[in-house]
Amino acid sequence: MRFWGIFIFVLLIFNRGIAQSQEVLNTFWQQKEMKHAAIGVSVKNVADGKVVYEYNAGMSLRPASVLKLLSTSLALKLKGDSLTFHTKVSYSGKIRDGLLQGNIVIEAGGDPCLDSKYFNGNFLSRLVDSIVRLGIKQIEGNIIIENEGQQPLIPGSWLWEDVANYYAALYHPFNYRDNTYTINLASGKPGTRPHIVSVIPSVPGVKLRNEVVSSVKQQDDAWIYGGPEASTLSIRGTIPANRSSFAVKGAMHHPASVFLAELEKELKNKGVVLKKKKDILTDRQEFFTVESPLLKEIVFYTNKNSVNLFAEALGALVSPSEFETAVKEELNRMGIDSSGITIKDACGLSTSNALPAGTVTDLLVWANKQLGDSFLASLPQGGVDRGLRVYSADPVLGGNLKAKTGSMFGVRALSGYLHTRRGEVLAFTILVNSYTGDPVKVQKTIRDFLRELAIQ
Known part of the structure; x- marks a missing residue:
């Protein structure tokens, strides 16, 4: 009887510790910027697939470029890492x-x-x-x-403000120079109109209407507007004043x-x-x-540099016309629940895409064991890759974090692997939608949450 009493006492202390740990982690999602946000979090141990932490893990949310984890991993699974075009x-x-x-x-x-x-x-x-x-x-x-x-069709859920800019370059059977061209502008005093110095490469049959204004703001806030069949495209917004050359990049639709x-x-x-x-x-x-380079090399840059064109090419390898259906079928074969998925493209640019955090984390657990370095090497590395500079700024994280970022208006997402102080490897996905306030503060909250995970 004494043995069972001690066992029950230890079990109660252990469970209380787990509950306290969960309460601490939950507090991160009560921050000011998160008050009105939809949040989904899933963390699992890679070794055994057991849940470490969940917060609305089954809620379908916009993943932004985290969606690329599906197109890259499934292309490797179906075609092998040595495929070439x-x-x-x-x-x-x-x-x-x-x-x-x-x-x-x-x-x-x-x-x-x-x-x-x-x-x-x-x-x-x-x-x-x-x-x-x-x-x-x-x-x-x-x-x-x-x-x-x-001519490839632009997904109906891509925003008009995106479709003429470089990150909305469509995937064609024939592609050239990342399907991107560069408009080089020279700016003068604030409030004046910059002039176009060059367009490289030139785009036959397309005229540019320059409506850009020089600004005291030291940031790129210039955008190109117009459809893929438009003969005239408008460049609007601002670029920094007094620059001899400033690049604005557009999608080469032909x-x-x-x-x-x-x-x-x-x-x-x-x-x-x-x-x-x-x-x-x-x-x-x-x-x-x-x-072409090997598929694993294309996957590397797809995730490292978040190249939408490459992601769409990989999506076409998974299925040239029914990407969402093919993804769901493959996930189901792998024993991963696909019921919460809505996919309109393969790169994550569509605002209609939706995934549960738990589905992506389950995919990461599978990929860690089945795809090896062909997939793992493609993920941005904390302390190395610029895209993770906010998330990995804490010394506890640094090189212990490998993850794919995702961002668009109102969305900050992160999914990848975390090495803890206990020597465990955790697969995690964090999707934050419709937050208010400073996006950097949202990123810092995610960083602090990961730090707490790493030291527990």
């Missing part, structure tokens, strides 16, 4: 005495990385050099990009057209004349192929 180039007709009577045909293979700033690609220059090495001085035909397919214009220009510089004539359809001779 291929872009093939052929010529039709015959080459005689420097004259090609035929076409140059580029077979688009869906590679999102052609001449991307994230990789050391030089597709354009290598293609031009390959054409020159064939001895071609004149092309009596056309340069054709095949399989370009139908990358094939931009590439063809640049290719024709570079061929001309090399002395190759393009005489556009009626298509000559004859047998082809392949002469140039470009292979």
